[in-house]
Amino acid sequence: MDDDSRVARWEQRTEIPLFMASLVFTAAYATRVLAVGLPSGWRDLCAFAMLTLWVVFAADYAVRWRLGGQRFLRFAASHFLHTVVVVLPLLRPLRIVPLYDVIQRRQGEPRLSLHARVMSYASLSTLLLGFSGALAVYQCERGAPGATMRTFGDAVWWAASTLSTVGYGDITPVTALGRVIATGMMVCGLALLGAVTGSFSSWLMQTFSREGDRKGPPGR
Template sequence: MDDDSPTVRWRQRTEVPLGIASMLFLTAYAVHVLGPGLPRDARNVCLIVIAATWAMFLADYLVLWRLSGRGLAFVRTHALDTVVLILPLLRPLRVVRLYDAVQRRRGEPRLPLYSRVMFYAGIAVLLLGFSGALAVYQAEREAPDATIRTFGDSVWWACSTLATVGYGDVTPVTARGRVIAVAMMVCGLALLGAVTGSFSSWLLQVFSREGDDERPPRS
């Protein structure tokens, strides 16, 4: 893709605003879920912020769709943007793009590829774990026979799910909670695979370099 194309220029202009919108969404959602005793006006403000940030993501998605000129093929080739738009659970992951955009604008040297993958995966795990814990806590806390009654229970469940351990001491019992659990499992496997693959590639590169250094020079 041409670096001066309309799509690239649009992404460069919207990366920071959308990253900030992601943080606002996560903050408003956390306050809304963890503060059931808040005054009605405060809760309404949280809902307005959540709706406004979703509208920003929708507008960005529609503009990119229009600029691509690819019709329905855009949905298939921009799966991450589509999923983030549909599933609020994944919206905070745009914060990762914000960090990368700030680094590029400052002209600072970025981490090597392997380090960047592991660093970004770590940020993604934290954001996904927190937002997933909020979503499951909201879905489960008032359900009959629920085992996730407190936010601490939900955080414990999110950690064990993302780590692909799944102790089974606390589990979702509602349909909504189980859908969130499936999404968390898939994301956990993907992130774990990314970190493991990057770490393995880095080790192979290090050992290969050490082998080249130890090899005697040809006469």
């Protein structure tokens, strides 16, 4: 119980600063990928910022592990999202769910219903994942032999069609790493789409059920 409270206190103190740091990391990465004519000094500064922030994320992960008092493998398995964002810090903004929970613990009860929160989380996560995935795939595909993804606009279009599970096939990754990233985005797209549709369906059923209860049984 004491470990849980220590972890909770750590999250309350660090979740918002770390989320802001993750946005800075994403901005630095986007600058390196998109600003082709950027002077080498600025590119080095972006790389230094990314490395520094990755060290911060890794330190946060180590502190959470020590406060949790678990074996490392058990901690990594039970905190899967923490582990993923340390390995792939570009996905750190996806931790918007615990960020919202920390803010609500400071301000009181949540203002949104469970269904609205799930749909909001999934929508924001889709936008962040789509932007991050488009950046990563564009970096892999740019200049590759036979690549159909020639601009960042092509990458955004591809990310939108992939996450929405439409998959037109007009733009496809040709590099090995690009296809690995595409596979991950397909899986995430299915999960996020399922979360939104399932939550929306559940909300509709509860709404119709409440309306039926108000009307009462039909008269004879």
